[in-house]
Every structure is written in C-alpha cells, then in structure tokens.
Amino acid sequence: MKNVINQRKAGVILSYAGEMVKIVVSLVYTPVMLRLLGQSEYGLYQLVYSVVSYLSLLSLGFGSSYLRFYSRYKAQKDESGVAKLNGMFILIFSSISIICIICGSIMIGNIHNIFGTGLTKQEYETARVLMGLLIINLAMTFPNSVFNCSITAHEKFFFQKLLILLQNLFSPFLTLPLLIMGYGSIGMVSVTTFLTFVLLFSNMFYCFKNLHIRFEFKGLQISLLKEMWVFTFFIFLNQIIDQINWSLDKFLLGRFAGTTAVAVYGVGGQINTLYLQFSSSVSNVFVPKVNRIVAETNDDEQLTKLFTKVGRIQFMVLGLILSGFVFLGTPFVKLWAGSEYSESYVVTLLLIIPVTVPLIQNLGIEIQRAKNMHKARAIIYLAIAIANVFISIPLIKVIGPTGAALGTAISLIVGNIIFMNWYYHVRIGMNMIYFWKEIAKFIPALITPCGVGFLIMKFAHVSGIFNVFIYSIIYMVIYGISMYFLGMNTEEKNLVMGPVKKIIRR
Incomplete structure (x- = not known):
C-alpha cells in the first residue's frame, strides 16, 4: 500500500514537472516555431490536425473502459480474466489501427472535398503529406493505449509520467533543427510521429519485462464485449463532443474565415490545451482508486471527500494560471506569439474561464464511469455540442475566431457547469453543497x-x-x-x- 501511495505522489510530482517543462518549452519554442512556419502554414497545420483528430473517434471509447473491468477482475483475483481482457483489448485496438489507416487513405484521396476552396495548390500538397504522417501517428496510439492503460491499472505512475516528461523535453529539440533547415510543418509532424513510435516501444518493453502482462486469446467472452460496448458507447459520445468543442471550431474557421483565422484561434487553443492537461495531472493518478472504491464499497461519502480533495488542489493550481493570465495575458500573447495574434488573448479567456469549473471536477467523470452512470451526461453534452455548431457559424462570420470561442463558451456554461453540478448532486450521489463550500474557502x-x-x-x-x-x-x-x-x-x-x-x- 505504501508503494502505491509513493507511486501516486511520484506520479503527481512528475505530472506537474512534465507540465512545467511543457510550459517552459512552449514559452521558448512556440514563438520561434510560429515565426519559422509563418501564420499561414501554422494555420494549415492546425487545420489538418483538427481534421485528422476526428479519426481518434474510432477508439469508440474502449480505452476508458479498461480500468473498470480490470478492477473487477482484480477484486475477484481472476488473473486469467485479466489476461483475456488484455487479449480482447489488443485485438480490438489493432483492428481499429488498421481501420484508421484505411479511412485516412480515403480522406487523403478526397482532400479537396474536405477543405473546399479555402487552400492554395501548394497548401493542398503540404496538407496531403501532413495528413499521411498524422494518420500513421494516430494509428500507433491505438495499440499503445492498451499498454498505457495496463501501466495505469498497475499504478506505476513514475515510469508513465517520466516518459511524458521526456517526450515534452525532446520534442522541440528534435523539431527546431528541421524547422531551421526549412522542413516546416512536415518536419514538425515527422518528429511527433517518431516520438510516438518510441513511446509505443517503451510502453511495450516495460509491460512485458516489468509488469509481466499476459495476453490470452482463447475463450474470449463475447458477452463481455457486449457489456463493454454498452458501457463505452456513451464514452464514445463524449469523445464526439470533445471533438466538436475543441476541433470543429478550427474546421469551421478554415471553411468560413481562412487559415489566418485558424492560426489566431490555434494560439488560444494551444494555451487552452496546456490548461486542460495541467488539470488532469492530479486526478489521473486517482482513477484506479476511484474504480477500486466503487468496486468494493461504492461509498458516496468517501468518493465525495476524494472528489473535493482533488478539486481543491486543482483549483489552487488552475486559479494561479487563470488569474495570472487575466492580468498579464495581453502582453504575454503579444510577446510570445506576436502582435498579429493579439485577438488570441480574448479567445483564450473565452475558452479557459468556463472550462475551469469542469476541470476542478474532472475526477467526477471517472466516478460516473466507475458507477456506470455516464450515459445522461453524454446525451446532454451531445445536444449542447450540436447547438454549439449552429451558434458558432453565424458568430464566426461576424467576429471570426472570437465568435468560435464564444460559441464554445456558451455550450460549456450550459452543459459542463449548470447541468453537471445538478447531475452530480441529484443522481451521482456527490454532496455538491459540501464541495462548493470547500472551494468557497x-x-x-x-x-x-x-x-x-x-x-x-x-x-x-x-x-x-x-x-x-x-x-x-x-x-x-x-x-x-x-x-x-x-x-x-x-x-x-x-x-x-x-x-x-x-x-x-x-
């Protein structure tokens, strides 16, 4: 037990160290990258990335279900069940990886239909190469998720977070020489793909050598697959919602406002991404504990206290970042990205202010999944995300990138703040009055x-x-x-x- 607690502490410390490295690297690397790429090519990279990211939906949410079923077998001390679970997951994700490559090839063949008339001839050629590399990169992440989930389930956070820290550190050092030599966004994506391969190989090596994980392919339970699909379908809906909220804006801007508008939104989106990742540094290491509590006792009081404890820590960290950006964000953006990106300050605020509430409550998502009560959230979020699209299009035509961010902000306030706090309190069993009293302190x-x-x-x-x-x-x-x-x-x-x-x- 002491080793697990030490692993959690090490995981949290390394998570924040990794995020600090990522922030420092971004502060130094991003301005150089933006100037070497230029606003147009950076916008093109963001546009292609946002389109290819939709292929991540092929995972169908299965990765998020691993810990739930792993915790069940571990509680029953069924090692054969764990091995069969591993076998089923590696078969599922290997198949998804192949489908990803096939779908990606079809997308490359229809690139003019996807992007319409918003790109130049040279941009279309660059987009084809970027799309091909990003598809290969994404295809490798599917089988990697099996090994990554296994490491999380074993609560070996030190190794897991150390890898991410090293990835954040090495990425710019490998990318900058290629940018200086003129390889542009293609060089940047090539490095990303190479590091994804290294990450996959490292996780596989650790799982087989240190965790001694086994894969059984005989006697796979089809009934378990059906149960998984019922559980993961609504996680899949949440993934669709995330894609709409965080990627569709760039696609809509590319269609209605051009690559320059995508670049302006992309800078704000990049800061928002760092903000999102920083929030999960603490909560991620408690996911196995949440699943264990639900599997063994399902004690709502214990879950509420853990939920509040993590929420308070996240509030202190995010409160510093958010308030600091409010007061110093304008000179920071102009200095960091350039004066032509000044609108990115407003875009960033519209994204990070409303998302702060769900971020300090993101352990609640894992509690919902562990309790198998995540369906209502997915359905409501999907409806609001679709509404976000219809709100954003006219706003984009009137105020460009700021309009896209405003549409997303409205959807976050209605769904992630108002609805979810009601749902946590009334349906999930969390004492939200206690939670907000603790935050109000x-x-x-x-x-x-x-x-x-x-x-x-x-x-x-x-x-x-x-x-x-x-x-x-x-x-x-x-x-x-x-x-x-x-x-x-x-x-x-x-x-x-x-x-x-x-x-x-x-």
Whole structure:
C-alpha cells in the first residue's frame, strides 16, 4: 500500500514537472516555431490536425473502459480474466489501427472535398503529406493505449509520467533543427510521429519485462464485449463532443474565415490545451482508486471527500494560471506569439474561464464511469455540442475566431457547469453543497493577489520579456503566500511543506 501511495505522489510530482517543462518549452519554442512556419502554414497545420483528430473517434471509447473491468477482475483475483481482457483489448485496438489507416487513405484521396476552396495548390500538397504522417501517428496510439492503460491499472505512475516528461523535453529539440533547415510543418509532424513510435516501444518493453502482462486469446467472452460496448458507447459520445468543442471550431474557421483565422484561434487553443492537461495531472493518478472504491464499497461519502480533495488542489493550481493570465495575458500573447495574434488573448479567456469549473471536477467523470452512470451526461453534452455548431457559424462570420470561442463558451456554461453540478448532486450521489463550500474557502486567499493583479494591469504598462517575467514572479509569490496562509487546510500545507522539510533535513 505504501508503494502505491509513493507511486501516486511520484506520479503527481512528475505530472506537474512534465507540465512545467511543457510550459517552459512552449514559452521558448512556440514563438520561434510560429515565426519559422509563418501564420499561414501554422494555420494549415492546425487545420489538418483538427481534421485528422476526428479519426481518434474510432477508439469508440474502449480505452476508458479498461480500468473498470480490470478492477473487477482484480477484486475477484481472476488473473486469467485479466489476461483475456488484455487479449480482447489488443485485438480490438489493432483492428481499429488498421481501420484508421484505411479511412485516412480515403480522406487523403478526397482532400479537396474536405477543405473546399479555402487552400492554395501548394497548401493542398503540404496538407496531403501532413495528413499521411498524422494518420500513421494516430494509428500507433491505438495499440499503445492498451499498454498505457495496463501501466495505469498497475499504478506505476513514475515510469508513465517520466516518459511524458521526456517526450515534452525532446520534442522541440528534435523539431527546431528541421524547422531551421526549412522542413516546416512536415518536419514538425515527422518528429511527433517518431516520438510516438518510441513511446509505443517503451510502453511495450516495460509491460512485458516489468509488469509481466499476459495476453490470452482463447475463450474470449463475447458477452463481455457486449457489456463493454454498452458501457463505452456513451464514452464514445463524449469523445464526439470533445471533438466538436475543441476541433470543429478550427474546421469551421478554415471553411468560413481562412487559415489566418485558424492560426489566431490555434494560439488560444494551444494555451487552452496546456490548461486542460495541467488539470488532469492530479486526478489521473486517482482513477484506479476511484474504480477500486466503487468496486468494493461504492461509498458516496468517501468518493465525495476524494472528489473535493482533488478539486481543491486543482483549483489552487488552475486559479494561479487563470488569474495570472487575466492580468498579464495581453502582453504575454503579444510577446510570445506576436502582435498579429493579439485577438488570441480574448479567445483564450473565452475558452479557459468556463472550462475551469469542469476541470476542478474532472475526477467526477471517472466516478460516473466507475458507477456506470455516464450515459445522461453524454446525451446532454451531445445536444449542447450540436447547438454549439449552429451558434458558432453565424458568430464566426461576424467576429471570426472570437465568435468560435464564444460559441464554445456558451455550450460549456450550459452543459459542463449548470447541468453537471445538478447531475452530480441529484443522481451521482456527490454532496455538491459540501464541495462548493470547500472551494468557497479560497475566496479570502484570492482577494490580495487579484487586487495586485488589477493594479499591475491598470498602471504598470507591462511590455518586454524582462517585465513580463518579473511581474509574473511577483504575482506568483503573492498568490502562493496568500493561498498558503488564507486558503490551504492543514493537509494541503503538509503536502507543500513535506518535500521542503525533507530537503532541509538532508
């Protein structure tokens, strides 16, 4: 048990280390990449990526069901059942990988019909190559998900998060030389595909050598496959919704406003993606525990406390990023991406402000899945996501990238905030009154940093790398001190000071 707790701690620390590396690398690498690619080619890359990402829907949500069924067999101590589960999953995802390549080839053959008349002849040629590489990259991620899920199920978070950290670190160092040599977006995607292959090989090696996982292909239970499909169908709907919310905007902008508008939205979307990933750094390591609690006791009080504990930690981290971006985002975007991307500041705010609430509650998604109560969420979200499309098209025609982000913001507020909090409280059994009371305890801790941030935004006239850096450090220090003394409970203070005390003792 102690080893599992250490793995969770290591997983959280490495997750945040990985995200910090990714942020630092993005701060340094992205401006260089944007200038080497140019606004048009960056927009083309974002457009092609958003289209190919729809092929990820071929997974049909099966990856998310692994932990649920693994936890069931482990609770029953059925090692043969686990081996048959592995066998079924590797067959499913290998088949999906082949289908992905076939569908991708058809997409490449119909590239003019997909993108309409919005691209030049040269952009179509580049798009074909990008699409081919991205399809190969995606095809490798399907079998990799089996090994990745197995590592998560065994709670070996140190290895898993270390790989992601190294991937974030090596990606720009391999990409930049190719960009400087003039290989453009094709060179960038080639590196991504190579690193995906390395990740697949590393996960396979670790699973076979360290976890000794077995695959059984005899006596596969067709009834289990049917049960999986009933469970995963609504996860599949959620994946469709995510694609609509986070990828369709770029496609619509490409159709109605051109690649330049896609690039502006893409910068805001990239910041939003980092924000989304940062939020899952804590919750991901608790997924096996959630499934174990549901499988063994299904104790709603225990789940609510875990849900709230993780939510508070995520709020403290996301609150720093969000409030800091509100006050320093305009000079940051202009400095980081260029003055031609200034509209990306508004796009980013429209995306990250409404998504903050579901992000601090994202452990609830795993609780729903563990309880097999994720169906209603999927159906409501799908209806709202479709409405998002009809809202976004006229808004895009009037205010471009900002309109696309506004349409997404409206759908997030209605579905992810209003509906989901009602659903958690009334249907899932979470005590949301308790949850929000605990979150509200942070309000006194936010007053001082937000006041300082407002003064910086109003009177400091921040510009230049040095000024942005200094004011960011000042804001972080004030936020951290205020949160420590006015916001954190005893357990959270120990979580912060524990590693510090160990370092001091050594």
